[in-house]
Amino acid sequence: MRSLLITIIFSINFILGTVLSVHADTHIGDTFPSLSATLGGDLPDTHNKIVLVDFWATWCAPCKASFPVYKNLQADFASQGFVVVAVSVDTVASAYTHYITTTPPGFFTIRDTNQSLVKQVSVPVMPTSYLLSKDGRVRYIHKGFHSSKTEIELRKEITTLLAEKN
Amino acid sequence: MQTVRVQPWEHGTLADYTMSADRDPLGSQLLEHVYFSREAATGGAGVGGAGCGCN
Numbered sequence: 001m002r003s004l005l006i007t008i009i010f011s012i013n014f015i016l017g018t019v020l021s022v023h024a025d026t027h028i029g030d031t032f033p034s035l036s037a038t039l040g041g042d043l044p045d046t047h048n049k050i051v052l053v054d055f056w057a058t059w060c061a062p063c064k065a066s067f068p069v070y071k072n073l074q075a076d077f078a079s080q081g082f083v084v085v086a087v088s089v090d091t092v093a094s095a096y097t098h099y100i101t102t103t104p105p106g107f108f109t110i111r112d113t114n115q116s117l118v119k120q121v122s123v124p125v126m127p128t129s130y131l132l133s134k135d136g137r138v139r140y141i142h143k144g145f146h147s148s149k150t151e152i153e154l155r156k157e158i159t160t161l162l163a164e165k166n
Numbered sequence: 167m168q169t170v171r172v173q174p175w176e177h178g179t180l181a182d183y184t185m186s187a188d189r190d191p192l193g194s195q196l197l198e199h200v201y202f203s204r205e206a207a208t209g210g211a212g213v214g215g216a217g218c219g220c221n
Contacts (some may be wrong), residue, residue, distance in 0.1 A: 021180040055175070057175070057177075057178055058178075059177070059178045059181040059182070060181075062176075089178075090178065091178060092178070115175055119173075119174045119175075122173075123174055123175060124174065125174050126174045126175065126177065128174075
């Protein structure tokens with residue numbers, strides 16, 4: 001009886017674990033999930049714009065190191081139809097609020113309260129940023145942050161996408 | 167036993183202060199002193215990193 005109970009518990013645990021741990025990776029060419037549907041809140045206007053969606057967290061040092069680069073990109077390309085949407089995956093709301101209050105990033109950030117978007121996208125590493133074309137499709141994916149190398153690549157890709165727009 | 171993979175966005179728990187092995191600096195110093203006295207060697211106790219596995 002006891003062994004049967006243990007078997008049943010393990011079976012349920014395995015099935016639930018298998019089902020819940022499956023995430024569909026987001027690839028180049030895929031339509032990115034709707035930001036307004038998953039995040040809610042006051043989002044910037046992304047209609048007909050090139051969007052850089054960056055997943056970050058306060059506990060992730062390279063994520064925070066990338067912020068000055070995104071700030072520069074936002075400043076340089078915003079007038080041409082580019083917008084940065086940084087999505088925090090922090091589960092501790094106070095950590096998120098404290099960080100963005102003490103260190104204003106210079107671009108739009110929002111917290112993925114239930115980690116619903118990040119689970120849907122299934123980011124491979126932290127940080128990961130997705131560059132979306134104006135039709136909402138993923139055109140480039142950047143895994144991690146590699147200082148000037150990442151900035152050079154992003155600038156090149158944004159310029160390419162903006163040129164396509166015109 | 168089932169293997170559970172911690173997803174990249176869940177690493178905040180691992181990076182939490184309470185998961186740090188050296189959150190008692192005085193205790194660590196004392197242990198290092200005992201180790202040095204016994205072995206006549208010091209260091210090699212750990213490497214840098216926050217635990218989030220970001221790099």
